[in-house]
Amino acid sequence: MAAETEKKAAEPKTTVPKQTTPQTASLNIFQRMLAATSEINRVAKNLKVDISKSQSYKAVAESDVLEAVKPIEEKYGIYSYPVSRTVIKDEAYTTTSEYDGRKSEKTTFFMRLATVYRFVNIDKPDEYIDITTYGDGVDTQDKAPGKAMTYADKYALLKAYKIQTGDDPDANASGNLGKKKFEKPTAEQLAQAEELGINLDGLAAYAKCKVEEISKDVLAEAIKMKQTALKKKAAAQGGNA
Numbered sequence: 001m002a003a004e005t006e007k008k009a010a011e012p013k014t015t016v017p018k019q020t021t022p023q024t025a026s027l028n029i030f031q032r033m034l035a036a037t038s039e040i041n042r043v044a045k046n047l048k049v050d051i052s053k054s055q056s057y058k059a060v061a062e063s064d065v066l067e068a069v070k071p072i073e074e075k076y077g078i079y080s081y082p083v084s085r086t087v088i089k090d091e092a093y094t095t096t097s098e099y100d101g102r103k104s105e106k107t108t109f110f111m112r113l114a115t116v117y118r119f120v121n122i123d124k125p126d127e128y129i130d131i132t133t134y135g136d137g138v139d140t141q142d143k144a145p146g147k148a149m150t151y152a153d154k155y156a157l158l159k160a161y162k163i164q165t166g167d168d169p170d171a172n173a174s175g176n177l178g179k180k181k182f183e184k185p186t187a188e189q190l191a192q193a194e195e196l197g198i199n200l201d202g203l204a205a206y207a208k209c210k211v212e213e214i215s216k217d218v219l220a221e222a223i224k225m226k227q228t229a230l231k232k233k234a235a236a237q238g239g240n241a
Contacts, residue, residue, distance in 0.1 A: 060158075
């Protein structure tokens with residue numbers, strides 16, 4: 001008897017998901033999504049992104065979004081997950097730089113993904129809503145796919161539940177909007193920006209826009225300024241040698 005008691009005490013406890021109430025069970029997926037949307041108003045910006053040693057800003061992290069969404073999905077019997085991913089672009093760029101007479105090579109990986117994110121009625125699994133979202137990832141090692149997936153998944157949840165983050169492009173003056181056609185940065189520019197250590201989140205905050213709204217010209221100017229700063233720094237170090 002004692003041995004049996006010890007065995008039962010050693011067994012790990014399992015958490016059983018809460019069942020939907022009779023009232024919730026009668027709701028279809030659209031009614032569940034609407035109910036969930038009404039309870040998730042805003043997600044706090046708890047992620048600190050450093051632009052420089054003296055400047056930083058707050059952003060919404062994926063963990064903050066999941067923390068807000070998971071209990072509400074459990075309450076209304078919604079299960080969400082990425083049902084498929086399609087690689088739109090997958091490229092690698094090798095750049096060569098020279099400093100103090102020595103050449104070095106650096107490879108940057110770029111990936112763009114299209115993700116279909118599905119929201120399922122757990123009481124009727126054949127009833128669901130699909131949302132397509134996109135994400136870019138740039139990294140000098142093996143994190144480009146992960147960055148692209150994280151970005152796509154986070155914004156699928158933000159848009160599906162209409163979650164406020166405090167970012168509103170209409171709050172900023174349009175300036176010369178419409179006078180010049182908007183062009184997205186090229187993959188080569190993104191790779192070069194990654195190599196130079198340009199923080200796209202920081203650049204977006206400086207330009208008062210979202211990362212996906214950074215234009216080809218804006219990134220080109222940032223790259224040019226960074227290269228000029230590096231040249232001045234190298235010249236100053238050479239003069240002090």
